[in-house]
Amino acid sequence: MNSLQFQDPAIFSAIKRETERQNHNFELIASENFASKAVMEAMGTTLTNKYAEGYPGKRYYGGCEVVDEIEDLARERAKRLYGADWVNVQPHSGATANAAIYLSFMKPGETLLGLDLAHGGHLTHGSPVNFSGIIYHPEFYGVEEATGRIDMNKVREKALKVRPKMISIGASAYPRDFDYAAFRDIANEVGAFLWMDMAHTAGLIAAGVLNDPLPYCDVISTTTHKTLRGPRGGMILIGKDKENSLGYIAPKSGRTKLWSEVLDTSVFPGTQGGPLMHVIAAKAVAFEEALKPSFTDYQKQVIRNASALADVFKEKGYKLVSDGTENHLILVDLRSKGLTGKIAEEALDRASITVNKNMVPFDTESPFVTSGIRIGVPAMTTRGFSEEEFRRVAELIDRVLMSPDNEEIIDMVRGDVRALCNEFPLYESSIAG
Ligand SMILES: Cc1ncc(COP(=O)(O)O)c(C=O)c1O
Known part of the structure; x- marks a missing residue:
């Protein structure tokens, strides 16, 4: 790290002060964690130089043989960690992972039913200041004033009333676990897709100390830097891949695409350009740590x-x-x-x-x-x-x-x-x- 110190003392000294702050503070922000040295090392590498639009084996650039190997390792480890059929490790963040999910399952103006931001939800679950509430029609469920918990009967009543195209689960500030089976029943009853945003709880779910959304939800998004303790980034998973029979992104060929194919397209080229290969390498390192x-x-x-x-x-x-x-x-x-x-x-x-x-x-x-x-x-x-x-x-x-x-x-x-x-x-x- 000598080069940074001599070439750019202003940035070097700011990073040094931030490290000092982290060393001597109680860091109690619920969405933060301390990534391992190995995770951080992977991020500060030559991989940041590489363009790799596309997916392993199907890139738009040459020279991708090494990064293909890295992305395959990241995908294979994440699949093993969650018992998932399919993952996409390219989302730059939790918010961009969520953007790709909307693009896959919803047309502009269609209704999302999500947890109210003021009751612990997240901006990307339909807030009027976020793309999710600007492009789509948001409706919300909340927690009960007396208990602070989600009442599944109320969620069902609301879903029957607003007939959402997609229901989101997941939160930024909800101290309780979710009843995925009850959400699944409601989604089936109203014919909605079921999406879990496990950004906050991904590590706890990977370790099996909270309920597992994969058997119940059509699609799952996450960040990789909170309880999962990896680099800053996002990911999308599917427990059991299915044919996209509802055809929200119309298949261009005669063949009906799988959800995984639709989601891959929604990440790239749908919502992102080139993947951050140095971050994907760090995700792979974090997934291996999480398997221990x-x-x-x-x-x-x-x-x-x-x-x-x-x-x-x-x-x-x-x-x-x-x-x-x-x-x-x-x-x-x-x-x-x-x-x-x-x-x-x-x-x-x-x-x-x-x-x-x-x-x-x-x-x-x-x-x-x-x-x-x-x-x-x-x-x-x-x-x-x-x-x-x-x-x-x-x-x-x-x-x-x-x-x-x-x-x-x-x-x-x-x-x-x-x-x-x-x-x-x-x-x-x-x-x-
Ligand atoms: C539930 C939830 N989803 C999505 C995000 C967005 O993640 P990012 O900040 O990486 O875009 C967050 C971040 O706090 C979150 O709590």
Whole structure:
């Protein structure tokens, strides 16, 4: 990494400061993780130079024999990890994976039924400011105010009313697991495609600690950088490939295409150009890591840590959406403590504790203020924290939230955060590359 240091000291020093920040913060953003050194090494390679539009064996450029091998390895490992018939590892991100799914299964103006963003859903599930809500017609289901959980009877009622072409499952801030069989029944009843966006929970699902969507959903998308702990990127999977008999992208030849073929076309050339081969190599490295028993142990620890965190918050009188968690995150409703998400996020930031403000269901504050914070455990679990450390994390967060304007307390907490981080070293090299 000497060349970067000498050629571009400004960027080198910024990366160094970011590494330092990651080394000495509690990283509690639920969608973040710490990729391994091997994953990061694969990204910083000559593969970034290669154009490889198309798919292995069918490229539009010469010189693809090595990258073909890499993409095949990534696909084969991902298929093994999830027991999938087919995968596409080219999506640059979760959002572009989702764009390819819309292009495959929906025509402009058709209806998607998805989880409301304000109840934990994602922008790409029909938000009016996203392509999904601009090009398609979004309808939403939500969680119940009393329980914070999705009521499948209500989802069914809504689906019967709006007759969606596709139903999406998956969330950015929902602390519970999904009943895929019930969603499947509803999709069958109304004749809709069923899509699971497992961006947040892909690692937990791979390890078998959450329900498996593959047997129930027509198509599954994911990011690769959250609980799956790979490089920043996306992926699409199919559990059991089928003929695209509903013909949403009309077959050009006389033959009816498979869904996998339609989806491949929707990724390239439908929504993307050349694949990021350095990132695909890093995905392959991450999938191999995820196939190891140690990855299952890690995901089990994630579940235990989130649960320990939830217990301490509840003991201290905080209200949690859905009263707890079954996955990697908790959603704290701060209204009873007289705080907003914005105040909490900013005070915690000053104490080197990184969380994000988050809308809670039926929030009366704007998305810029919010009444909640979302706290996730995947990154600090990678770092080695177990239940004991997470109980300490909850106590330190509580100390800040009890006195968000008291800079003396915040300074003391920051010292404690640094000390605990030092007990669990993260990246040794100054820019970890
Ligand atoms: C459920 C869900 N889907 C899609 C995405 C989008 O992923 P990306 O940021 O890689 O585009 C996210 C990101 O947070 C997400 O939580």
